[in-house]
Amino acid sequence: MLLRKLYSEPGGLFDEITFKDGVNFIFAKKDGGQAKKSLNGVGKSLLLNLVDYCLLSSETKHIKSAKNNNDLNGYKAVLEFEVSNKIYIIKRSFSNPNKDIEFGEKDKNIESYNNTNKDKKLSHILCDLIFNNSGYSGTYSNEWFRQLMPFFIKSQSSKEK
Numbered sequence: 743m744l745l746r747k748l749y750s751e752p753g754g755l756f757d758e759i760t761f762k763d764g765v766n767f768i769f770a771k772k773d774g775g776q777a778k779k780s781l782n783g784v785g786k787s788l789l790l791n792l793v794d795y796c797l798l799s800s801e802t803k804h805i806k807s808a809k810n811n812n813d814l815n816g817y818k819a820v821l822e823f824e825v826s827n828k829i830y831i832i833k834r835s836f837s838n839p840n841k842d843i844e845f846g847e848k849d850k851n852i853e854s855y856n857n858t859n860k861d862k863k864l865s866h867i868l869c870d871l872i873f874n875n876s877g878y879s880g881t882y883s884n885e886w887f888r889q890l891m892p893f894f895i896k897s898q899s900s901k902e903k
Contacts, residue, residue: 743824743894744825745766745793745821745822746824746829747759747822748789748796748819748820748822751818751820751833752816752817759789788804788808790895791804793895794891795834795839796819796820796821796833797821797868797891797895798865798868798888799891809836814836816837818836818844819834820833825871825872829849830845830846830847831845831848831852832844832845832868833845841856841857842855843855843856843857845864845867845868855867862885865884865885865887865888868887869883869887873886873890
């Protein structure tokens with residue numbers, strides 16, 4: 743899986759982020775004239791949380807805070823990613839995050855899914871798409887999607903060593 747783009751629909755909620763092939767580091771940089779200003783609260787962790795949110799995570803404290811401090815009704819976070827030379831798109835609403843999640847191959851038929859304890863169809867599809875490997879001889883279950891994702895999306899705080 744390669745991340746390609748993260749943006750909002752409609753556009754303008756935040757700048758579109760285009761990911762490069764390989765490891766992407768997310769960091770902030772102070773402008774020369776702002777030596778005393780902190781880099782806290784500029785959106786580094788929120789960006790990672792939005793990627794994870796598109797991949798069916800629960801709402802984090804950063805996303806809840808963004809929702810409390812902004813009118814996000816009508817907006818969706820959109821993630822484009824690539825698997826086996828195919829681009830997929832997933833769109834998740836901020837106002838109703840576990841209903842009508844749109845997913846499919848880009849420029850083809852996008853379908854609507856729910857993400858509930860009873861309806862895990864999209865989670866199973868994503869797990870098979872991203873993690874299933876026919877050459878793997880070990881144990882695999884498409885029930886493991888949200889248990890596997892934290893190994894691949896890492897948010898490191900200054901408290902971690």
